[in-house]
Amino acid sequence: MKLLDLEPIEVNIFRGVSPDENRQRIFGGQVAGQALVAAARTVDPERHVHSLHAYFLRAGDPKVPVLYEVDRIRDGGSFTTRRVVAIQHGRAIFNMSASFQVPEEGYDHAFPMPEVPPPEELPTMRERFLSAGVDLPDFLDRPRPIDIRHVDWAGPDRTPRPPHQHVWLRADGTLPDDPILHTIVLTYASDMTLLDTATLPHGGSWFDPTMFMASLDHAMWFHRPFRADDWLLYAQDSPNASGGRGLSRGLVFTRDGTLVATVMQEGLIRRARPAG
């Protein structure tokens, strides 16, 4: 994915651009993915990222590039930590810390994968919209970098549901083998659908024009190797909504049931004023 390929400006400074999309603000997963690219460029590739923690500070402007400035806060014996600030128009729009580790062996356990239908039996998001007879959102009329298949699908139905959902996702096409690339693509994709989970008990969804939603933070832990161009199950729940915010959790499994990542995200969820 070209949008995750950054231009080096100085040793610790990188620049990224947004795809030519007609968005009002940059997709959060893109900034998080590009920030992880910037951090990883300053770390020995033998050390693998095992976690990241980020805040979204201001809406990103898709019309101008994003500057990523890396602070090498720690180079330790086993762990390397980086802080990254994403800047536009002279202001921080995003900040992230990420930790990298020399691979080691240790104790092993993992939550099991929930039983769900395989992705091949599930319609694409485009097919979901078409069969529901609702207007196709603009972005679904273009090729999408990530194929997402909802196991549970609220669709245009606003009936309140429990705050749980499962989606299969994978990058379209075949990616090179470099493990960090798969981690970056999952970072990008993990910002999709997660916050929606918090809206399910309230009859909402991300394509509900009466809800205003924005990611506030994003945290990930990477547990085992995986490929982002093969199907991954994203099992999501939301323990809480209060104070205008919703909190969601995700577990990511390969299709053979291996737990590969854990995700947390809080987002702002407001009832938007009706248009017009």
Place this chain on the structure above:
Amino acid sequence: MKLLDLEPIEVNIFRGVSPDENRQRIFGGQVAGQALVAAARTVDPERHVHSLHAYFLRAGDPKVPVLYEVDRIRDGGSFTTRRVVAIQHGRAIFNMSASFQVPEEGYDHAFPMPEVPPPEELPTMRERFLSAGVDLPDFLDRPRPIDIRHVDWAGPDRTPRPPHQHVWLRADGTLPDDPILHTIVLTYASDMTLLDTATLPHGGSWFDPTMFMASLDHAMWFHRPFRADDWLLYAQDSPNASGGRGLSRGLVFTRDGTLVATVMQEGLIRRARPAG
């Protein structure tokens, strides 16, 4: 708690000390709590902290003070974000970001509290140790700021158990009413017992001398008001251990069943070399 009372050095710089404990390194919850004090001192008290994300970078030295330097990265209309770096001997030992919000109303849901016995029916940690006939750790021979009652107690038994546990906790004594103080005390206390959860399937516990454990990160989300000097149930599980690391999750409830906070922590867990 005096250890959470910082000395102001300059507008954005504060200094904290460690209690006179015979520890080899500073307790992680103390640094996280003091960093939150520092961040909150630079924010309008009408804005309440709703989340924090932190990395532990180097072991803290209890013999010298810790300097906390605050970066006012964002002052927005509804949200304020702060970054804090804790410094000793010229090096960063810890970094944190925290987000504060003007209180607002919104959608509301929460996971229910698990059913467990009340804290009054459970022995103190000191009583657990004494009745198990094992040597009392030094720190249990002194008054403790946090009273912890384990619902499930592995004790000196090393039988592997599922990665779930529940503890009741509260600050000893009565705290002033200021809400941020209760948040800070929970931040301090939430670093206790959480990582142990990841060792349960491997027959370990925090007082197992054959396991080396160290917090790597700490993230919290605050959902609703609470008092830290009244009992809180800390419901913990661990979705994963791999690569020398364990990941634990916590949900914190008041005793009437209100969900007040969510906690995530990854820690380093190594089989230590036997002493001698």
